[in-house]
Structure formats: structure tokens, C-alpha cells
Amino acid sequence: MLIVPEELPDGGGAFLIAWQLTGKRVLVVGGGEVSSGRIRNVLIADALVTLIAPADSLHPSTRFFVDHSDRVTYHSRLFAGQDDLEDVDMVLTAIDDVEESRRICSLCRERRIPVNAADIPPLCDFYFGSQVRRGPLQVLISTNGNGPKLANIIKTKIEAALPSNVGRAVENVGVLRSKLREIAPGTGGDVSKRRMQWMSKVCTSWTLDELADMDAAKMDELLSVGWPENRTLARSSHKNDSTKNLCGFLASGRLRSASCGFAIGVCVTLAMSKKEQHGRRSPSEWLEHASKARLA
Ligand SMILES: C[C@@]1(CC(=O)O)C2=NC(=C\c3[nH]c(c(CCC(=O)O)c3CC(=O)O)Cc3[nH]c(c(CC(=O)O)c3CCC(=O)O)/C=C3\N/C(=C\2)[C@@H](CCC(=O)O)[C@]3(C)CC(=O)O)/[C@H]1CCC(=O)O
Ligand SMILES: NC(=O)c1ccc[n+]([C@@H]2O[C@H](COP(=O)([O-])OP(=O)(O)OC[C@H]3O[C@@H](n4cnc5c(N)ncnc54)[C@H](O)[C@@H]3O)[C@@H](O)[C@H]2O)c1
Structure with a gap:
């Protein structure tokens, strides 16, 4: 039952949602280890992934997704510009070039495409969180950028506390x-x-x-x-x-x-x-x- 509030909530948090990505196109820029984690996360949500990164720089786990998932479309090259954002619903950059991340993020913003730049909070429309998954149960632990390692430690505690069934x-x-x-x-x-x-x-x-x-x-x-x-x-x-x-x-x-x-x-x-x-x-x-x- 909804109780009429007596005061406004404190701000400073993030809006926590379970974003549905089935059939949505997610562009991942960069092919390193962080990229492979991002790809995994969106494949779990049944997204269609476009990956742009030079082939000689692919991490083995990123290569695995390219080779084994028919949901991943791969282009071996650098990000080219706004044409790469055509029909894209979400962008994740995981590159070792902050200036290029900044440029990609501002192109996304012009098109109102939600974007995350790994480890550059001021550029992000949303942050990743630490995750616990047990079948359809999904727990997101976010410290809202305060302490990613702490998020990971709290995740371990929650995992240990959850019954196996x-x-x-x-x-x-x-x-x-x-x-x-x-x-x-x-x-x-x-x-x-x-x-x-x-x-x-x-x-x-x-x-x-x-x-x-x-x-x-x-x-x-x-x-x-x-x-x-x-x-x-x-x-x-x-x-x-x-x-x-x-x-x-x-x-x-x-x-x-x-x-x-x-x-x-x-x-x-x-x-x-x-x-x-x-x-x-x-x-x-x-x-x-x-x-x-x-x-x-
Ligand atoms: C949850 C997780 C998901 C993922 O990214 O995959 C994630 N970081 C993870 C791990 C991790 N990241 C870092 C360390 C080293 C220890 C430390 O610094 O604490 C570790 C620990 C480790 O590696 O074990 C370094 C780091 N991370 C960010 C900065 C920049 C800054 O703070 O300015 C720096 C410093 C760079 C530097 O110092 O140069 C920023 C972000 N990292 C976030 C998410 C978002 C906020 C999440 C939140 O607060 O809850 C946010 C804001 C943006 C984003 O990237 O989405 C994943 C946990 C996976 C798991 O569950 O195990
Ligand atoms: N959130 C986290 O847990 C976490 C952990 C470690 C690092 N990071 C950050 O994430 C970023 C990526 O980390 P990594 O270890 O995967 O890096 P990496 O250096 O292993 O990989 C970078 C990838 O980006 C590609 N790339 C660079 N410029 C590109 C461009 N213009 N277009 C397309 N591809 C391009 C490279 O070819 C390479 O495949 C770094 O900025 C790093 O600081 C985040």
C-alpha cells in the first residue's frame, strides 16, 4: 500500500532498473578484457551486439564471443564516426583512449543514445554494477561510483548468503x-x-x-x-x-x-x-x- 510521503526523498542516487535489451542493438567499441565483460553482460540480456575493434587487439574471451555467438557482428577496425551509430540503441566504450571515448560519448549524446565509457564516470549515462545471478534472480550491487571493489566484496557476501535453490x-x-x-x-x-x-x-x-x-x-x-x-x-x-x-x-x-x-x-x-x-x-x-x- 502506498503511504503518502511526509518529505521528499534524498537525491544523489541512481535510478535502478532491469533494462530489457531483447532484440536491441548494442555497440561495443574496444576488444580488450573489459569489452569481453561488457559483451557477456549484454548477451545475457539477449541483445544484438556490434563490436568494433582491431582484430590484433582482441582479448581471447572477446574473440570467443565473436567466434561463437551469432548475436555478435564484428568489424575489425577503429570506430569511424557517426555512421557507426546508425540504428544503435546503446553504446559501451571500453577503449584505452580517453579523448576518443569523450568524442564517441558526445556523438551519442547528440543522438540521445545512452552510453557507458568504462571507468570514466563523468561520461557515463549509466554505470555497470556488480552482479549476482541465480537463474532469473538478478541482484545489482552499485556503490554509485564510490567503491567498485567494495561492490565486488558485498557481492561475495550476498552470494554466500543466498540459498542454492x-x-x-x-x-x-x-x-x-x-x-x-x-x-x-x-x-x-x-x-x-x-x-x-x-x-x-x-x-x-x-x-x-x-x-x-x-x-x-x-x-x-x-x-x-x-x-x-x-x-x-x-x-x-x-x-x-x-x-x-x-x-x-x-x-x-x-x-x-x-x-x-x-x-x-x-x-x-x-x-x-x-x-x-x-x-x-x-x-x-x-x-x-x-x-x-x-x-x-
Ligand atoms: C561493478 C564493476 C562492473 C564493471 O565495470 O564490469 C565496475 N567496476 C568493477 C571493478 C573495478 N573497477 C575498478 C577497480 C579497482 C579498484 C577500485 O578502484 O575500487 C575494480 C575492482 C576489481 O577490478 O576487482 C576501477 C575503477 N572503476 C571505475 C573507476 C573510475 C573512477 O572511479 O573514477 C575506477 C578507477 C580507475 C583508476 O583509478 O584509474 C568506475 C566504475 N566502475 C564501475 C563498475 C562503475 C561504478 C560501480 C559501482 O560503484 O558500484 C563505474 C563508475 C563506471 C563503469 O565502469 O561502469 C566491476 C566490479 C565487477 C565485479 O563484480 O567483480
Ligand atoms: N571497469 C573495470 O572493471 C575496468 C577494469 C580495467 C580497466 N578498465 C578501463 O577500461 C578500458 C579498457 O580496458 P581494457 O583492459 O579492456 O583495455 P585494452 O587496452 O586491453 O583494450 C582496449 C581495446 O580498445 C581498442 N581500441 C582502442 N581505440 C579504439 C578505437 N578508436 N576504436 C575501436 N577500438 C579501439 C583496442 O584495439 C583494444 O582492443 C580502459 O580505459 C581501462 O582503464 C575498466
Whole structure:
């Protein structure tokens, strides 16, 4: 829920976004080691790369991308001028010539093409950051130019703190969301609101391990039983078979008897004590715990 702010935010930060580059053309100028890192970063985002750099100066990893990726178009020469900027959506310079970087950046600015000049912050429209990637999970660590090495050190801490299955959990939630959109399509309005509320409930009531272990059958059950009845069938409340059937049955509202309330109470208590015993945490609880424990 959006709370009306009491004061304006402090400035001095950068705008953090997950820029979508699928099918966009990125020009990389320079073929050294830094260039190869840049190429890798934009290939991960499915960009189309044009590389301009003399062949005799290509770093082996840059050469590898030229030789193995059909998304990389290579020109063995120096940057020629504005014609090289035709139909380009983003420019990354990684050259050992600050004056030439300056010239390329000003040509880009004339065309309003976003540009990064490696290690020359005043010329950059955006900075690179240190990155953690686990499947579709992407964490960007930026010190906003204050300490790139520190960004790298913090990245290592975050990597060590993340559970190994976090990427799988995110992937599964993505699959579940797209399946949900198939059975409950539409943008905006009540259906969208209901979808968002239900997905939020699934993410908060299932543990990270459970989300990571969610298979196709479990997703189908969630969508065919949980979604219509607005329940999340959180596995922690029906892990063993005796409670599973009873709780599922009772909570579905199909059994109408005087014993109903008592039975549900027992199931919930059992499930809750089980949850406490194993100390399982939902992703949001886990993140809160991890940030306190590891980054303190
Ligand atoms: C994240 C990462 C991505 C990447 O570039 O690939 C990155 N630098 C990385 C490493 C790194 N860079 C440098 C060192 C040596 C130690 C040190 O100086 O601290 C190390 C550490 C190492 O090599 O281990 C030197 C350096 N970097 C910049 C300057 C110029 C200046 O500050 O004026 C100088 C000094 C040159 C000099 O002194 O002459 C500038 C920038 N570097 C940035 C990003 C942007 C700000 C990011 C942020 O603040 O978060 C920004 C502003 C522009 C940009 O390039 O986009 C990558 C981490 C990869 C990883 O995760 O391991
Ligand atoms: N951000 C970082 O982590 C980081 C780390 C090291 C260096 N750097 C900086 O990045 C830049 C590149 O570093 P590197 O180690 O890859 O350098 P490098 O010297 O290995 O490679 C430079 C490349 O640029 C090419 N080049 C030079 N002028 C060109 C032009 N006009 N047109 C096309 N290609 C041209 C060269 O032929 C070569 O392929 C340097 O300015 C360096 O200070 C950044």
C-alpha cells in the first residue's frame, strides 16, 4: 500500500532498473578484457551486439564471443564516426583512449543514445554494477561510483548468503504466474487484483524450499483447487498425509459438521508447531533474517 510521503526523498542516487535489451542493438567499441565483460553482460540480456575493434587487439574471451555467438557482428577496425551509430540503441566504450571515448560519448549524446565509457564516470549515462545471478534472480550491487571493489566484496557476501535453490524458487513462481494468467487472463480490473493477492499469498505462505521443490503436479493442484477456492494449500500445513487430507478437506468447506472447527484447530496447531520446529521461513522472512545475520 502506498503511504503518502511526509518529505521528499534524498537525491544523489541512481535510478535502478532491469533494462530489457531483447532484440536491441548494442555497440561495443574496444576488444580488450573489459569489452569481453561488457559483451557477456549484454548477451545475457539477449541483445544484438556490434563490436568494433582491431582484430590484433582482441582479448581471447572477446574473440570467443565473436567466434561463437551469432548475436555478435564484428568489424575489425577503429570506430569511424557517426555512421557507426546508425540504428544503435546503446553504446559501451571500453577503449584505452580517453579523448576518443569523450568524442564517441558526445556523438551519442547528440543522438540521445545512452552510453557507458568504462571507468570514466563523468561520461557515463549509466554505470555497470556488480552482479549476482541465480537463474532469473538478478541482484545489482552499485556503490554509485564510490567503491567498485567494495561492490565486488558485498557481492561475495550476498552470494554466500543466498540459498542454492533461490533461483529455482523464482523460476517456479514465474511458471506458476504464467499458468495462472492462462486460466485467469486479463489485464487490470478485478481479475488482476485477485491474481496479485493470491500470488502474494502463495509467496508468503510457502517456504523458499517448498517453492523451489514445487513440481508440475503441485502447480496444477494449486491452480485447480487453491485458486478457485482462494487458498494457497501451503505445504507446511499438510506435509504429512494425515493432516493433508483432513485439512484440505475441512478447509475446502465441503464438510459441514459440528466437529469441523475443532478439527481445523488441531490441524493448524500441528502445522504451526511443525513449522516452528523446523525453523522454516518464507522468502521474505528469510531475506530479513539473512540481511541481519550476514550483512551486519
Ligand atoms: C561493478 C564493476 C562492473 C564493471 O565495470 O564490469 C565496475 N567496476 C568493477 C571493478 C573495478 N573497477 C575498478 C577497480 C579497482 C579498484 C577500485 O578502484 O575500487 C575494480 C575492482 C576489481 O577490478 O576487482 C576501477 C575503477 N572503476 C571505475 C573507476 C573510475 C573512477 O572511479 O573514477 C575506477 C578507477 C580507475 C583508476 O583509478 O584509474 C568506475 C566504475 N566502475 C564501475 C563498475 C562503475 C561504478 C560501480 C559501482 O560503484 O558500484 C563505474 C563508475 C563506471 C563503469 O565502469 O561502469 C566491476 C566490479 C565487477 C565485479 O563484480 O567483480
Ligand atoms: N571497469 C573495470 O572493471 C575496468 C577494469 C580495467 C580497466 N578498465 C578501463 O577500461 C578500458 C579498457 O580496458 P581494457 O583492459 O579492456 O583495455 P585494452 O587496452 O586491453 O583494450 C582496449 C581495446 O580498445 C581498442 N581500441 C582502442 N581505440 C579504439 C578505437 N578508436 N576504436 C575501436 N577500438 C579501439 C583496442 O584495439 C583494444 O582492443 C580502459 O580505459 C581501462 O582503464 C575498466
